[in-house]
Amino acid sequence: MIELSKRFYFEAAHTLIRVVDAEPSRRIHGHTYHAEVMLRGEPDPQSGMLLDLGIFERVLAEVREQLDHHFLDEIADLGPATMENLAMWIWRKVQPKLPGLARVCVYREASGDKCCYAG
Ligand SMILES: Nc1nc2c(c(=O)[nH]1)N=C([C@H](O)[C@H](O)COP(=O)(O)OP(=O)(O)OP(=O)(O)O)CN2
Numbered sequence: 616m617i618e619l620s621k622r623f624y625f626e627a628a629h630t631l632i633r634v635v636d637a638e639p640s641r642r643i644h645g646h647t648y649h650a651e652v653m654l655r656g657e658p659d660p661q662s663g664m665l666l667d668l669g670i671f672e673r674v675l676a677e678v679r680e681q682l683d684h685h686f687l688d689e690i691a692d693l694g695p696a697t698m699e700n701l702a703m704w705i706w707r708k709v710q711p712k713l714p715g716l717a718r719v720c721v722y723r724e725a726s727g728d729k730c731c732y733a734g
């Protein structure tokens with residue numbers, strides 16, 4: 616079994632309603648997010664690849680375009696702009712195009728936060 620993954624990053628703004636740090640979270644603020652998308656399966660014996668990284672790159676670039684420098688509150692099918700919802704949203708966007716999709720993780724390196732969704 617092979618695991619193949621690719622990462623991308625995006626900068627985005629959001630607001631969040633929460634119990635702790637309520638006031639600064641309600642104000643528009645931004646984060647640098649990293650996302651890692653992992654595929655699992657057997658490589659094709661002829662190409663030696665699970666998926667050509669060039670194809671992987673193109674699929675992730677389409678998703679990145681919808682997130683980078685966007686106001687996450689305006690993404691209609693995201694819901695509250697948490698890392699949990701981002702991981703599940705990225706999964707929904709890439710899943711039809713990436714056979715063997717196994718896991719999507721979203722990170723905020725600055726704060727050491729990480730959230731993964733595995734379907
Ligand atoms: N379970 C989750 N909890 C929180 C999330 C989340 O996505 N999932 N997100 C937030 C907010 O985005 C908040 O802005 C982050 O706040 P906090 O963790 O308090 O850290 P900082 O404001 O210091 O964030 P920096 O990235 O270091 O600027 C809260 N909770």
Ligand SMILES: [Zn+2]
Binds near residue numbers: 646
């Ligand atoms: Zn935030």
